[in-house]
Amino acid sequence: MSAAEEAERARTTRNAWALVTPALIVLMAAAIGPLVLVLIYSFLTPGDYGNVVWSFSLEGWQKVVVERDIFDETLHLAQAHLTIFWRSVSLSLVTTLLSFFAGFPTAWFIATRPASQRAFWLFLITLPFWTNLLIRTFAINQIIRNEGLLNTILLKLGIISAPLQMTYTEGALLIGMVYVYLPLMVLPLYAALERFDRRLLEAAYDLYASRWQVLLRVVLPIARPGIVAGSILVFVPCLGAYVTPRILGGGKLMMIGNFIELQFGQGRNWPLGAALSIVLLVIVMAALLIYVRAINGEKRGV
């Protein structure tokens, strides 16, 4: 390498560093810093009125999965905590599935509109983002509560004779979360399907594939990156959902997000809250890892 090339490269490197420094500082201060703090807090002792006492303790972590009996001091599995974990994960998975089944036809519909109309349909999909999440969730509550729109209509039509109890059920949580996160599924699916070469449909159909086989063997595999991205975009925020379970679950049906909030609020157990936050983070990381695997699996073959 000549001296000129060397100097050129050194300058490029220097410039690159100079350019990323502000972003790095923000990242360090806003992401890594608090994370380290959370990690440290999870190993401290809870203070009497919240906050922490600076003495090392594993109690926080222990309490994630086990409980100490108040009478005989024996340890047993914290059933309530596990229920909350299980509810969070299962509701998130079901939400992801439902969003996919509702989102795929929607995305297909938009992707097959004439190019001039697609922007309009996409705009409609993103419309809910224009309103505050809290208000939208209360609106859902209004629709599904006993005297709400849905029950009134069903009663008037004579389909049911007594109002269905929908609020404060897991069903209500599902409705709320699918409603909130559906656009996050539709958008990446749309991006994948819009690129999809529809001549392949005819090719597959010509080569004796039935309509189902065309979907399963051609459309879905090619749209896989979009499916994976959409699923992650729905699954991850679902896991940490706070507002939706809070309003539609009425405080009874907690998810991890609410449970963590509880520890920092009334529960006055910051180390447990910190430990729970990290558990949540680990689950999310695991999900992302699967995502990266799936994408790489795609790339390796290409």
Add this chain to the structure above:
Amino acid sequence: MAKHIISARNLVKAFGTGEFAVRALDTVSLDIRPGEFFTLLGPSGCGKTTLLRLFAGFEMPSAGTILLDGEDVTVLPPNRRPINTVFQSYALFPHLTVAENVGFALKMQGKPRAEIEATVARMLALVRLEAMAGRKITQLSGGQQQRVALARALAPHPKVLLLDEPLSALDLKLRKEMQVELKRLQNETGITFIFVTHDQEEALTMSDRIAVMSAGKLQQVGTPKEIYTHPINRFVAAFIGETNFIEAVGETGGARLKTGDLIPVEGVLHGPVTVAIRPEQLRLVPPETEGAIAATVRDLVYFGTGTHCHMALADGTALTARLQSPASGEIGLALGESVGVLPTPGAAQLLRE
């Protein structure tokens, strides 16, 4: 096996309605024989693709029927017709390997795995891509993708293979190679090929029979020789190769030109006619030769194996003769020179407009 592998009976296909209606196909009837290399030839927009899409089942005819091996398949969907297509864009599956692409149809038909593997290997050998079996489509050149598309369509051994301008994306050299390759594949598999092109030379060199189309209608169906030597109308004569058209009046013994010269033609056609004659069927002779038509040389265009001599008759009618390059020396013509033109006996063709 029926006498005809595939037949079109009065096929009509209209797109759009009202004043925007287009008759992409207008009462087309056609019989294609088993094992034939049949070419649809015509200018852009004449309905070639539309006819293929009707055969494949991607499109339903507005009227008429399609018979496959004697059976009415007009309303069968594409996946239930033993007809496969090689698409102009190839339309290979990007998420599958070469071998998986080739085996796709067999897999969809639920063939056992061993059979699929054997057929795929045979097909890849046929198109000389054995070494590429495990590759992704994106790792292939255009010519290789073309071969995969062929192998994929041939693998289920269809009764008819439809090819919609499969060579148009290839450069000239590769195109020539693939023309030879296609003929070889057709011979080896014995499958009926219906080939679409708007390249008349390609059509003439490859086909057993050609259908010339224009504006949704069949103009003429015949062997390349029939079509070249006996075009039935001015469109076919002009579309296939180069032709001189001379206005004339038919009389017993031939056609009388406006200049008063008589071109002898077999068969009698009275009244106004057009004489069609190929440039290579005109010989230049000294002006005083018996039976020669007087002309003046206007332009000489050299094109390697010969020279096109553009001339004007006494009444101004343009005429082109094709002269072979002599083994040595010049062709010995100058601009403005007076020459005699002598048509090869029997080569002129009378067309009624």
